[in-house]
Amino acid sequence: MSKTPPLLQIKDLDRPMLGPVSLALAPGDCLCITGESGSGKSQLLRAIADIDPHGGELWLDGISSRDTAPEQWRRQTGLLPPESSWWLPRARDHFTNGMPVVLAQLGLTEDVLDQPVSRLSSGERQRLALLRLLANRPRVLLLDEPTANLDDENARRVEAVIDAYRKTHNAAVIWVSHDRMQVARVANRHMELGDGKLEELKLKARQ
Amino acid sequence: MITLDTTDLAIAAILVLLLALLSIRLRTGLSGQLLVAATRTAVQLTLIGLVLKALFASSHPGWVALLSLFMLLIAGREVMMRQERRFRGWWGYAVGTISMFLSSFAITIFALVVILGEKPWYAPQYAIPLLGMLLGNTMNGISIAMDRLTQSAWEQRNIIEARLMLGERWETAIMSYRSQAIRGGMIPIINAMAAAGVVSLPGMMTGQILAGAAPVEAVKYQILIMFLITTGTGLGTLAAVSIGSRHLFDSRQRLCLDRLREK
Numbered sequence: 001m002s003k004t005p006p007l008l009q010i011k012d013l014d015r016p017m018l019g020p021v022s023l024a025l026a027p028g029d030c031l032c033i034t035g036e037s038g039s040g041k042s043q044l045l046r047a048i049a050d051i052d053p054h055g056g057e058l059w060l061d062g063i064s065s066r067d068t069a070p071e072q073w074r075r076q077t078g079l080l081p082p083e084s085s086w087w088l089p090r091a092r093d094h095f096t097n098g099m100p101v102v103l104a105q106l107g108l109t110e111d112v113l114d115q116p117v118s119r120l121s122s123g124e125r126q127r128l129a130l131l132r133l134l135a136n137r138p139r140v141l142l143l144d145e146p147t148a149n150l151d152d153e154n155a156r157r158v159e160a161v162i163d164a165y166r167k168t169h170n171a172a173v174i175w176v177s178h179d180r181m182q183v184a185r186v187a188n189r190h191m192e193l194g195d196g197k198l199e200e201l202k203l204k205a206r207q
Numbered sequence: 208m209i210t211l212d213t214t215d216l217a218i219a220a221i222l223v224l225l226l227a228l229l230s231i232r233l234r235t236g237l238s239g240q241l242l243v244a245a246t247r248t249a250v251q252l253t254l255i256g257l258v259l260k261a262l263f264a265s266s267h268p269g270w271v272a273l274l275s276l277f278m279l280l281i282a283g284r285e286v287m288m289r290q291e292r293r294f295r296g297w298w299g300y301a302v303g304t305i306s307m308f309l310s311s312f313a314i315t316i317f318a319l320v321v322i323l324g325e326k327p328w329y330a331p332q333y334a335i336p337l338l339g340m341l342l343g344n345t346m347n348g349i350s351i352a353m354d355r356l357t358q359s360a361w362e363q364r365n366i367i368e369a370r371l372m373l374g375e376r377w378e379t380a381i382m383s384y385r386s387q388a389i390r391g392g393m394i395p396i397i398n399a400m401a402a403a404g405v406v407s408l409p410g411m412m413t414g415q416i417l418a419g420a421a422p423v424e425a426v427k428y429q430i431l432i433m434f435l436i437t438t439g440t441g442l443g444t445l446a447a448v449s450i451g452s453r454h455l456f457d458s459r460q461r462l463c464l465d466r467l468r469e470k
Contacts, residue, residue, distance in 0.1 A: 050459055051368060070460040075374030085369035087383070136374055 005062065007172045008077070008140050010048065013056035018043050018196040020056060025140070025172040030163075032175045032183040035193035041176045042082070044193065045142040048174070049079035060139060078138030082145045084129030086117040091128050100134040105161055107154050122149040127158060134165055141166070141173045147182070159186050208419035220245070262331045271331050275312070275338055282307055282346045289350035292357040292467045294454065299468070302451050303349050310443035311341040314435050322431065340411065340432055341439045344396060348440035349447045352392030356448055357467055359384040360455050367462050377456040385452050392444035396437050403433060 006024035014020045018040040025031060035041050047054035050065055050073050058065045065073050088094055092113035103110060106127045112120060113128075120128070126149050133141070141162065147155035163186065166173050177183055183190055183203075190201045223245045230238040262270055283304030293299035315338045319328045328334075360367065363384060370380035403409055404426075412429035416422055457463050 049372060051372060051461055053457070053459070053461060071371075071374045071376050074372055079372045081365075081369065081372065083365065085366045087366045087370065132373065 006059075007061060007170075008048075009059040009062075011057050013044075013047055013054055013058065015040070015043055015047055015052065015054050018047070019054075021198050022056075023191070023198065025174070027170040027172060028166060029189060030166060030173040030175060030187050031189040031191060032177050032187035033191050033193055033198070034177060034180070034183060037178075039193045040196055041193055042144050044198075045079055045144050045174065045176060048140075049074050049077050049142055051079065075136050076139045077142055078133045078136055078140070079142040080130055080133050080144060080146055082148060083122075084125045086125070089116055090114055091117050091120065091125075094128075094132055095135060097135040100131055100137075100165075101161055103131075105157060106131070107157050123151070123154060126150065127154065130158065130161070134161075137169065139169075139171055141171060141175075143173065143175045145176055145178065147177075147179075155182070162186070209417075216249075220249075259331065259335060262335065266327075266331060268327070268329050271329050271334055274331075274335060278339060278342055279304065279308055279311070282342045286346055286350040286353065290354045290357060291470055292361055293353070294357070294451070294466055295468050298454060298466070302447055302454070303346075303353060306349055306443045306447035306450065307342060307345050309446050310439045310441075311338060311345050314439040314442070315341055318431070318435050337432075337435070341436060344436045345439045345443040347395060348392035348444045351395070352388045352444045352448050353451055355391045356384060356388035356451050357455075359387065360452075360462070361464060361467060364462060364464060371460060371462065377453075377460040377462075380462075381452050381455065385448055388448050388452075389444055392448070393441055396440045400433055400437060403429070409433070 007027045007029075008025040010024070011022050012020040013022070021044060023031075033041055033044070043052065046052040048058065050058075050070055060068070060073070060076055068076075086094060090113065095113075103112070108124065108127060112124055117125065126146065130143075130146060143162070146162070147158050150158060159182070162173060162175075165171060173186075175186060177186075187203060190203045191198045192201055193199075223241070227238040227241050230236075230241060258274065262274065283300055286303030286307065287293055287300050290299070294302060315334065316328070318337060319325065319330075319334055323333055325333055360381065367380045367384075371377070399407075399409075409429050409432075411432055412425045415425035415428065454466065455462060455464075
């Protein structure tokens with residue numbers, strides 16, 4: 001038994017070809033999930049965010065997802081998909097809740113907000129999508145390869161922003177990554193997904 | 208009034224045949240379809256002429272209801288077939304048919320009872336042509352709108368899901384595609400109203416005038432019909448798109464594209 005009650009608890013979550021998965025995350029946890037492509041990492045995140053149908057039960061702060069309105073649940077378990085989507089002409093139009101952090105922390109300048117979204121690079125869009133998600137103040141971050149389109153320097157910036165958010169908001173993070181070095185940098189727990197089952201791995205001591 | 212005989216129609220049919228020959232020469236691949244459609248027009252209209260003749264003679268409400276139902280079911284099938292990615296199973300048929308039933312039947316009965324006031328209100332001479340006009344137009348509106356709705360849900364799934372992930376409700380996530388679909392269904396009839404009398408003389412009015420009715424009387428009927436058709440198409444499209452967009456999501460507001468057929 002851990003001392004703090006779990007922030008996110010998952011019991012017997014399953015999808016076709018996935019699970020059952022059970023795990024509990026404490027506030028401040030950063031769980032990295034690795035696994036071969038096609039092992040169901042993205043599916044797992046989508047099921048946790050209740051975007052896909054699934055079996056099993058989930059609780060956030062002890063309240064079951066079944067007793068939470070779906071839009072409320074998704075706002076609290078913020079899922080960042082690998083490809084960002086935009087539906088208004090400029091990025092700025094998508095920020096109705098204000099800007100959660102200073103753009104410069106992510107290596108972006110103010111003018112990216114006013115350019116047509118279609119003209120931004122995929123890396124710029126990915127970082128803006130992270131900001132758009134953080135503006136919702138989710139309790140849990142479900143990040144699907146959030147640095148996949150980024151160079152090393154910007155990947156580090158994203159890691160720092162997520163780390164700061166996790167600490168200031170006492171949030172938990174599930175981070176799907178394929179980069180072992182990144183896992184070693186950001187995670188305090190590490191699980192491997194294979195054959196639809198999650199297996200907890202020992203984390204190497206941080207340098 | 209000039210009565211048409213078989214020779215008159217045969218001459219018009221020769222024109223279609225000539226067009227078919229021309230299509231063959233130009234290798235449009237349309238001549239077969241053209242001839243089948245022309246034959247269908249001749250056969251179907253002759254049959255309905257005979258049916259109406261018998262119906263007018265009997266005027267029994269049961270027969271009127273039966274023919275109306277038959278027309279509705281055929282129109283429902285047509286709406287279904289015109290959608291590339293319709294809903295699977297009986298939903299694919301029901302969404303359009305129920306919406307058409309709600310709008311066309313309600314408007315037709317309203318017009319018969321309140322506006323025309325013929326006794327009995329279901330007199331087939333008025334009820335069947337009115338219902339036919341309404342069904343025909345509502346059918347177009349609903350099939351365009353539903354085709355557009357299901358198509359954009361399929362193509363824009365990433366955007367719709369991204370909006371759900373950010374905590375929007377399903378109504379908000381699909382709102383812009385819903386309005387586009389409704390617009391697509393209603394634009395043809397709005398354009399038809401705008402062009403009526405200036406660019407085109409509507410078919411019904413032309414028919415009445417050819418049959419010897421006074422132009423001003425024919426125009427009054429045409430205006431009435433236009434308004435009824437517009438309301439019917441609008442209500443039917445709204446109903447179909449509302450029912451359809453709700454059915455794109457499950458009770459936990461997840462986008463369920465597996466409810467749509469593959470192409």
